[in-house]
Amino acid sequence: MKVTIFGSGYVGLVTGACLAEVGNDVLCVDVDERKIDLLKAGGVPIYEPGLEEMVRKNTAAGRLSFTTDVAAGVAHGLFQFIAVGTPPDEDGSADLQYVLAVARSIGEHMEDYRIVVDKSTVPVGTADKVRQALAGVLESRGRNLEFDVVSNPEFLKEGAAIDDFMRPDRIVVGTDNPRTAELLRVLYGPFNRNHDRLVMMDIRSAELTKYAANAMLATKISFMNEMSALAEKLGADVEAVRRGIGADPRIGYHFIYPGCGYGGSCFPKDVKALIHTGRSVGHAPAVLEAVEAVNDRQKAVLHDKLKAHFGDLAGRTIAVWGLAFKPNTDDMREAPSRVLMEALWADGATVRAHDPVAMEECERIYGERPDLVLCATPEEAAEGADALALVTEWNLFRSPDFQALREIMKSPVVFDGRNVYDPQRMADEGFIYHAIGRPEVNPRPA
Ligand SMILES: NC(=O)c1ccc[n+]([C@@H]2O[C@H](COP(=O)([O-])OP(=O)(O)OC[C@H]3O[C@@H](n4cnc5c(N)ncnc54)[C@H](O)[C@@H]3O)[C@@H](O)[C@H]2O)c1
Numbered sequence: 001m002k003v004t005i006f007g008s009g010y011v012g013l014v015t016g017a018c019l020a021e022v023g024n025d026v027l028c029v030d031v032d033e034r035k036i037d038l039l040k041a042g043g044v045p046i047y048e049p050g051l052e053e054m055v056r057k058n059t060a061a062g063r064l065s066f067t068t069d070v071a072a073g074v075a076h077g078l079f080q081f082i083a084v085g086t087p088p089d090e091d092g093s094a095d096l097q098y099v100l101a102v103a104r105s106i107g108e109h110m111e112d113y114r115i116v117v118d119k120s121t122v123p124v125g126t127a128d129k130v131r132q133a134l135a136g137v138l139e140s141r142g143r144n145l146e147f148d149v150v151s152n153p154e155f156l157k158e159g160a161a162i163d164d165f166m167r168p169d170r171i172v173v174g175t176d177n178p179r180t181a182e183l184l185r186v187l188y189g190p191f192n193r194n195h196d197r198l199v200m201m202d203i204r205s206a207e208l209t210k211y212a213a214n215a216m217l218a219t220k221i222s223f224m225n226e227m228s229a230l231a232e233k234l235g236a237d238v239e240a241v242r243r244g245i246g247a248d249p250r251i252g253y254h255f256i257y258p259g260c261g262y263g264g265s266c267f268p269k270d271v272k273a274l275i276h277t278g279r280s281v282g283h284a285p286a287v288l289e290a291v292e293a294v295n296d297r298q299k300a301v302l303h304d305k306l307k308a309h310f311g312d313l314a315g316r317t318i319a320v321w322g323l324a325f326k327p328n329t330d331d332m333r334e335a336p337s338r339v340l341m342e343a344l345w346a347d348g349a350t351v352r353a354h355d356p357v358a359m360e361e362c363e364r365i366y367g368e369r370p371d372l373v374l375c376a377t378p379e380e381a382a383e384g385a386d387a388l389a390l391v392t393e394w395n396l397f398r399s400p401d402f403q404a405l406r407e408i409m410k411s412p413v414v415f416d417g418r419n420v421y422d423p424q425r426m427a428d429e430g431f432i433y434h435a436i437g438r439p440e441v442n443p444r445p446a
């Protein structure tokens with residue numbers, strides 16, 4: 001089938017590559033010329049495991065191509081996917097300008113029936129706005145063409161995006177037209193083979209489902225971070241509590257890892273947007289507000305602990321392991337590392353940082369500054385550091401040579417923002433070790 005995708009970011013590019021992989025003829029449209037040039041030249045603008053190979057393979061096979069030509073995009077696909085950004089506006093609401101710009105572009109260029117599939121995360125009622133925007137342009141052109149608008153939110157996780165798309169837990173489709181529902185069932189057939197993963201519903205429910213999923217996951221994380229704060233005060237170990245509650249299948253082990261807060265381009269923005277939606281319809285979203293407040297507090301936890309340990313941080317050097325908001329991505333949007341580094345800089349401390357893939361992104365965000373030293377290896381970052389803060393749980397950081405680490409650091413103090421190390425082992429290795437919601441073990445005397 002012929003598919004056009006507007007937006008070649010995480011969602012658009014993964015959707016395009018995966019739909020091409022199963023044999024569709026996909027054209028990706030983006031307004032960013034540099035991105036399209038890079039994609040045409042065989043490069044991929046983001047780090048996502050497996051994506052570059054898949055893009056290259058399908059481009060070579062002629063099933064996947066890229067353009068900035070909007071008219072060509074509208075002419076190409078029966079399906080017109082919208083996968084552009086919906087960043088937070090100043091008041092926390094989702095900014096729909098890019099989504100509506102695509103809707104108008106489709107209206108300007110379409111000459112035949114089109115199915116507009118919204119994959120961007122958008123507030124309830126957006127499909128109506130898309131329909132109005134598109135119909136308004138058609139009307140100004142004096143054209144009476146048929147089209148449908150479908151809500152098809154995306155649930156992929158960065159770092160595991162290809163796998164999530166190819167083997168989805170569910171595919172949510174919100175539509176009011178049975179014929180369109182059938183066409184989407186055919187398009188998604190290859191991802192829906194063993195048992196039916198399509199969850200069909202009305203459009204507004206599909207739009208809300210996306211926010212509900214992210215808000216529920218964010219709630220689990222903030223809940224566990226709340227438990228970690230309680231555990232610290234009460235002398236309990238949140239990791240034992242996590243295992244104890246996760247064993248209950250009604251709770252489950254997923255998304256109950258305490259840490260230094262959730263980041264990324266989705267949870268923070270989507271929780272904010274749902275809070276805004278709630279307020280705008282006269283509902284006080286008490287749970288969501290608490291989820292956000294706990295997360296803001298949690299992102300400050302490593303800095304609070306460093307301050308409690310050292311008092312004044314001016315002139316100190318802190319090694320930061322991990323810059324990306326989570327492992328297997330170079331994305332630093334809303335990353336806890338940013339909150340930590342910015343607080344350290346405000347205190348007059350120097351950061352020596354390492355991340356396996358996000359250092360270029362860090363440089364792009366912060367530029368060159370004397371209090372940020374990006375280091376080629378984790379060990380180099382730790383050299384001469386007063387303390388080490390682990391922010392992102394990359395596998396690379398899981399089993400360092402602790403003896404060598406102790407020797408290169410100025411003082412053996414570790415703040416573990418993801419609870420990856422064993423407190424007893426750290427004590428045995430001679431470290432002063434602070435984790436999230438775990439009792440402290442006194443280090444073995446040297
Ligand atoms: N990143 C994720 O993991 C993820 C997962 C599920 C859903 N989402 C949602 O999907 C949407 C896209 O997210 P993303 O992370 O892929 O965004 P992104 O910022 O990585 O990419 C968006 C792309 O859209 C392009 N664009 C903007 N206006 C355009 C236009 N008029 N025509 C064509 N292209 C245009 C931009 O140049 C950019 O390349 C958001 O609503 C997001 O909340 C994201």
Ligand SMILES: O=c1ccn([C@@H]2O[C@H](COP(=O)(O)OP(=O)(O)O[C@H]3O[C@H](CO)[C@@H](O)[C@H](O)[C@H]3O)[C@@H](O)[C@H]2O)c(=O)[nH]1
Pocket residue numbers: 121154155156157158159214217221254255256257258259260261262263264265266267325326
């Ligand atoms: O137990 C956990 C799980 C995650 N996190 C943090 O939560 C954030 C988000 O992680 P994750 O959900 O894995 O990454 P995203 O790529 O942001 O994916 C989320 O956001 C996407 C965009 O909407 C959705 O499509 C996905 O289903 C949803 O998981 C990261 O900072 C993680 O460190 C925790 O602190 N504890």
